[in-house]
Amino acid sequence: MTEAVGLSASLEDYLEAIYNIIQEKSAVRAKDIAGRLQVSNASVTGALKALAKRDFLNYAPYDVITLTPKGEKIAREIVRRHQVLKDFFVKVLAIDEDEANKTACKLEHGISPQIVNRLVQFIEFIDVCPLGGDKLIEGFKRHLECGVDRNKCEHCLDMARGLVARSGQVQKIQKKRLLELKVGDRGLIRGIRTKGPLKKRLSEMGLTPGSVVEVERVAPMGDPIEVKVRGYHLSLRKEEAEKIDVEVR
């Protein structure tokens, strides 16, 4: 008898807006919903009908709008997803509130309960963990403040150096060429001995001094070499990899 739960992203937005307006004011007016979602009044009427048909809210033309228990439950879930995402962006990634809210709005649909819960657990865990805590997030923010030119901030460079191997023992930093790294090795880029379009292409991909590069795969003949930098996968020729200086330890 009960149909599938699937609510479209659009209808979820309406439900969320209605829930939020109820929290702020006592009554919900179609106009407020329209204003909040940047949509015409006519669209609101349509959405209200759709939501009412599915029993998420009580609605009759010109009548007051209230959420049904079912509607309120779902709305809470949506608001929670939004809140969790926003918290993560603000507290962990140090994104400003506005951007965090905007992005949370877009992502809140289609994020599974499992991942929402994991995010909550992770945010709590960072606080809780003896290895983490505020110090971790503070460190991250300091790290971010170094700004664009990571290559000039010794603090950042030190951290990035740490990425290469974290065995716990003190190790010497070695200067190598990217070409010399094996699969799985990571290095900190310190220089690129090339110019012109190739240098530009590498730069655009994030292959710049200060970035961490990881070797993902090497073809049988040692060419091409697949690497990962800043979330990009790219494929380099032997000659190119030879021209990139890295630090490893």
Place this chain on the structure above:
Amino acid sequence: MTEAVGLSASLEDYLEAIYNIIQEKSAVRAKDIAGRLQVSNASVTGALKALAKRDFLNYAPYDVITLTPKGEKIAREIVRRHQVLKDFFVKVLAIDEDEANKTACKLEHGISPQIVNRLVQFIEFIDVCPLGGDKLIEGFKRHLECGVDRNKCEHCLDMARGLVARSGQVQKIQKKRLLELKVGDRGLIRGIRTKGPLKKRLSEMGLTPGSVVEVERVAPMGDPIEVKVRGYHLSLRKEEAEKIDVEVR
């Protein structure tokens, strides 16, 4: 002359699929795209036309499909967003690969470059940071393994206790009632002295032993009390808050 960049989520999916198929095979067949995106062949044709019109790919009926430089650039961005999200889910949140991929597919549209970059920086940072590193993620995984009954795992409880205050000094654990906490205080729930529908309602909200609860606001007369648990905001009556035992330090 050049129109807005905005590409719909649907068209982004097609572009991504095409890019991925090109990486795997040499040629792109409409059928492969249809299979990957679980849509009919006719839909693929429509999408190809739309993408060709915007100059993301070279296409003519029955002809081979190739990406234009512009299309390839955008496709790379999309693939990167997907990869970064997936990496975050898998490496940081310890989500299994399948679920991570599915969710990344849904979220990859509408995540701003700033947040993608922050995610990359954060993943790298956790590795790099002397406070974090693999240990942090390992700890998180152990934490997750405790499973549902967090209230029985001393390891988790210890961590959760740490959340209440992390001043660095050793402090005594105090038993209190939620009612006694002030705004901003956090406590670890140890028991709920109530039954029936109220207990059920609280449970559904995540207000259960083992959870961390934070007091967000208290109304002038001390009632209601707004708290946050597991990403949910909820409002408790004085009588309810009195029946919840917490640990603070």
Place this chain on the structure above:
DNA sequence: AAAAAAATTTAGGCAAGACTAACTTTTTTG
């Protein structure tokens, strides 16, 4: 190389969700 099979495209439909314009109801105001 013709017939059969597979792939692709076209044509025509449908649903969601937005819009504008015109109309109705409610609220406010003189």
Place this chain on the structure above:
DNA sequence: CAAAAAAGTTAGTCTTGCCTAAATTTTTTT
């Protein structure tokens, strides 16, 4: 309390993006 203003609704249209069925082109088989 009636007229004006504001709010809400209806009707009709448009776009996106999916579908099925039928037609067309390409590829594979015999």
